[in-house]
Amino acid sequence: MSAAIKLAEMAGQSTLDFFQKPTTEVEIKGDNSPVTIADKTAEKRIRAELEKQFPHDAILGEEFGEQAGSTEYQWIVDPIDGTKSFISGVPLYSTLVGVVTGGSCVCGVIYIPGMQEIVCASTGLGAWHSTGGDFSRCQVSTKPLERGLFVVSQVDSFAQHGFGEGYRKIEEAAYITRSWGDGYGYLLVATGRAEVMADPIANPWDLAAVQPVVEEAGGKFTSIAGENTFAGGNGVGTNGSVHEQVLKLLA
Structure with a gap:
């Protein structure tokens, strides 16, 4: 889980270089969704780091598609989930990193760069939350x-x-x-x-x-x-x- 956290934080932090900057250009993809240099830069950084640390694992990312691997693991990443928020200057977008094996995601990280907030989890180890300091266990509500x-x-x-x-x-x-x-x-x-x-x-x-x-x-x-x-x-x-x-x- 620590590797996934570091990847999400590294990529997420890179998006702040382009956040709320009037010079950040927006492209429209074929499905009518927006994409920016921040999305592409963040995903490239994740892929480069994965190729160093886990060179044989597969990768699936929103901006650059699927890369085959030879192990049982696949990293599924979204460098900016909420690009519409990002281009609107709203800091509620996230960087998502998941690790899949056997068709199930066994580790996940949701990182909110603009608020320095993160929640992460690994199967059997619980979910953990931080707003810039130490991590503490988190749990859902019981409200109707x-x-x-x-x-x-x-x-x-x-x-x-x-x-x-x-x-x-x-x-x-x-x-x-x-x-x-x-x-x-x-x-x-x-x-x-x-x-x-x-x-x-x-x-x-x-x-x-x-x-x-x-x-x-x-x-x-x-x-x-x-x-x-x-x-x-x-x-x-x-x-x-x-x-x-x-x-x-x-x-």
Whole structure:
């Protein structure tokens, strides 16, 4: 886990060189999502370091795709999860690093460079949180949905992908709904500050790292269909006690 933490911190810190800088240009990719030199620089740094430390492991990253390996391990990275937040000058974007073996992510790191906040987890070792000092164990809340916080990244994406009615039902059931979620939303769930984070569409690099973080904090993470996977095309992370209720509302 220490190697994953160092990678996330190194890459995340590099993004601050371009954050809130008017000279940072934004490109639009084929899927209409934004990308900047900060995304590309951070992922290149992660890949370069992995090739030094773990040269035979596979790598999957948002900006430069998949690199085959000869071991059982694959590193799945998102240099900036929440590029729309990044280009808007909002410090709630994250750097995500996950380690996968046997189809399961066994180690995950969510690092928020703009706030120096990090949560990490490894299977069987619990989830740990830091805001710049020592790490301490973190855990999900026990709040019911009617007293809870529902976090999302982009509201209109629910309707665009067939979950508009489900979003409306959860918003009505929850006490508070807020956006700017992305990886930070899952961090909030893992540290007991939110009860639900949902992504109606997502890639493996958006979700691999967050699954062990939420689960090791005592919560539950699945696809909207209820599958125990980070590769289901969407994701829901909760404090566990509201999970089935949320999935039924989204169905």
